[in-house]
Amino acid sequence: MDYAKESLKKHYEWHGKLEITPKMPITNKTELSLAYTPGVARPCIEIREDPGKVWELTGRWNTVAVVTDGTAILGLGDIGPEAGMPVMEGKAALFKTFGGVDAIPLCVRSKEVDDIVNTVALLAGSFGGINLEDISAPRCFEIERKLKERCDIPVFHDDQHGTAIVVLAAMLNALKFTNRKLENISVVTSGAGAAGIAIVKLLMKLGLKDVVMCDRHGAIYKGRDNLNKEKQEMAELSNLQMKKGTIADVIRGADVFIGVSAPGIISENMVRGMAPKPILFPMANPTPEIMPDIAIAAGAAIVGTGRSDFANQVNNVLAFPGVFRGALDVRASTINDDMNKAAAYALAGLIDDSELKADYIIPGVFDPRIKDAVSGAVAEAARKTGVARKPAN
Numbered sequence: 001m002d003y004a005k006e007s008l009k010k011h012y013e014w015h016g017k018l019e020i021t022p023k024m025p026i027t028n029k030t031e032l033s034l035a036y037t038p039g040v041a042r043p044c045i046e047i048r049e050d051p052g053k054v055w056e057l058t059g060r061w062n063t064v065a066v067v068t069d070g071t072a073i074l075g076l077g078d079i080g081p082e083a084g085m086p087v088m089e090g091k092a093a094l095f096k097t098f099g100g101v102d103a104i105p106l107c108v109r110s111k112e113v114d115d116i117v118n119t120v121a122l123l124a125g126s127f128g129g130i131n132l133e134d135i136s137a138p139r140c141f142e143i144e145r146k147l148k149e150r151c152d153i154p155v156f157h158d159d160q161h162g163t164a165i166v167v168l169a170a171m172l173n174a175l176k177f178t179n180r181k182l183e184n185i186s187v188v189t190s191g192a193g194a195a196g197i198a199i200v201k202l203l204m205k206l207g208l209k210d211v212v213m214c215d216r217h218g219a220i221y222k223g224r225d226n227l228n229k230e231k232q233e234m235a236e237l238s239n240l241q242m243k244k245g246t247i248a249d250v251i252r253g254a255d256v257f258i259g260v261s262a263p264g265i266i267s268e269n270m271v272r273g274m275a276p277k278p279i280l281f282p283m284a285n286p287t288p289e290i291m292p293d294i295a296i297a298a299g300a301a302i303v304g305t306g307r308s309d310f311a312n313q314v315n316n317v318l319a320f321p322g323v324f325r326g327a328l329d330v331r332a333s334t335i336n337d338d339m340n341k342a343a344a345y346a347l348a349g350l351i352d353d354s355e356l357k358a359d360y361i362i363p364g365v366f367d368p369r370i371k372d373a374v375s376g377a378v379a380e381a382a383r384k385t386g387v388a389r390k391p392a393n
Contacts (some may be wrong), residue, residue, distance in 0.1 A: 009226045014248050017089040018105075055331060055390075064103045066091050067120055069111055071136035072159070073286055081107035086230075091133055091158075099321025099371055101133070101328065113142050121150040124199055128328045129335075131320065133158040137193040138230050150250040154327045154335040160198035162316035163339050165323070166362070167199050167258065167281060168206065169347035170314050173361040175278045176353070178256060183207040186275070188254045190214050190247055190289060191261035192231055199258060200238060202344075205337060212239045212254075214247045216261075234345060254278065263287035271298035281305070284312055313360035318365060319343055322374025330379045330388035338382040346377035 009016075013028065025034050033039050036193055043057045055061045066088045070081035088105035095103035101194045106123070108116050120130060130151065131142055131179045140157055147155040148254040156162070177181060187208060189196050192215040200211055213220045213234055220227065222235045232340050243250045248270055251257060257266065259282040266282060266289040282289035292303040306314035323343050327335050350363045363370055382388040 002386070005193055007302055015329045017086075017093050059102065060282075061100050061331065062100075062125050063125065063329055064095060064101055064131050064328075065106050065120065066103050066126045066131045066133050066234065067106045067115055067116070068132075070134070070270045071111060071139070072134045074134070078136065080108055088133060091112075091131070094317050095131075095321055095324065096367075097321075098317055099325040099375070101321060101324050111139070113139055113146070115278050116143055117146045120147055122153045124153055124223040127153060128331070129154040129156065129324050131324070132159075133256035134159065135194075137197075138228050139162055140194050141197075141230055148334065154324070154332055156320070156323065156335045157194065157198075158316055158320045160194045160319040161202075161335070161340055162323070163195040163260065163314075164202040165319040165344045166314050166316060166347065167283075168202055168341070168344035169318070170281065170304050171203065171256070171279075171283040171342065171358055172348040173306070173351055176257075177356045177358065177361060178203070178279060178301050181211055182271075182336065184187075185255040186210040186215065186253065187256040187258060188247065188251045188258070189258045190265060190285075191259060191333060191363065192220060192234065192375045193260070196258075197234055201336070202340060204237065204292050206341065210240075212241075212243050212250045214250065218246045219243050219250045242278060257281065258288075259283055259289035261289060263289065266290035266295075268294055268298040271295050271300055274299075275340050279303075281314060302361060304362065308365070312361050313365065314362065315365055318347055318363065318370060319374065322371050325371060326375035326378025327382060329375060329390070330382045331390035332387045333377075333384040333389060334387050335378075336381075336385055336387060338385045339387075340376045342377040342381035345373045349373070353358050379381065 005240055024035055026035055047053045047057060068088055070084040071078045073079050073084040073087055084108050085105060088107060092105055093102035094103040108119055110116055130147060135143060138383050144155055144157045151301055189200060194212050195228045202214060217226060218233050220231055220241060221239045221244060227235060241248045251270050252273045253275055256279045280300050281304045282296050285306045290304045291303060293305045302312045350369055
């Protein structure tokens with residue numbers, strides 16, 4: 001199937017992928033009076049007297065805003081907020097399908113950090129959570145940080161944390177399958193934007209010590225020119241051996257490669273120069289840093305990509321619906337690292353040791369166990385870390 005051609009045809013037919021459907025009928029005066037005036041005044045007064053009742057008397061408890069400024073839409077780049085709307089609608093459809101969460105796209109007509117922050121913060125009273133989506137780095141880091149400071153609901157940049165959760169889950173099982181430990185391996189990454197930095201930070205919090213991050217200019221190290229604030233921070237934390245050069249230089253002998261960058265930048269010879277039976281996660285979409293068959297022919301033990309037509313799809317939809325489901329269920333005030341780690345371990349744990357194979361280290365997107373496993377783990381982590389605000393039943 002020509003997915004691009006067929007998708008365009010379907011979008012013309014659908015006129016949008018979302019609609020609002022009332023939970024109750026309005027077919028007579030009694031139903032109208034209960035749903036709207038005069039009856040609706042009573043729940044309004046109830047919320048005025050106790051604002052916390054909004055979670056029980058409205059749909060805020062299950063509603064998430066999907067926010068973008070259109071600057072980093074899929075692999076298309078800065079195409080604007082309106083052009084990003086089909087992706088945001090698609091994201092909302094995934095929220096509902098895989099997490100039972102109602103999601104509303106908010107496409108903001110500004111690239112100014114404070115404009116976006118102020119807009120979302122002022123609207124936060126309508127939502128139970130904020131999902132930031134397809135906002136370019138490094139602005140996305142500042143937007144998330146400022147929104148977390150201003151909002152009393154979870155703010156989650158999926159390009160960062162959703163990606164990191166799924167990579168961690170895949171990594172846990174890949175290491176188990178190849179009899180490695182996170183604290184003993186060497187990792188090289190390509191891509192030092194939102195996803196790349198979040199992945200490395202989460203892995204390091206779990207024990208990874210030896211990691212070299214690369215951007216288009218090569219290895220990132222302390223004192224290198226052309227580093228923004230976020231890359232400077234990562235230069236302080238990673239590449240403690242101060243390796244320099246291109247990715248071809250620093251990938252020699254590495255156990256693991258993680259790519260969130262550009263197509264075709266990893267060659268067969270580069271894989272051959274890695275440690276025996278290396279693990280590769282080339283996740284550039286739609287064309288990965290190296291195609292799986294080429295990597296396997298060069299000696300890779302495990303390969304995971306972002307594509308659904310290859311084994312071991314490392315896809316954010318495995319994480320964000322369940323993460324928000326769990327956070328909303330306990331009315332969490334934030335989504336913290338412990339909740340992200342819990343989500344990753346829950347995902348990884350869905351595959352029993354006896355089931356692990358080179359082409360099955362992470363559950364498939366349509367595995368029906370994912371939502372309950374991830375949401376339950378996230379909710380429990382929220383309770384343990386003190387950010388859950390809904391009393392236990």
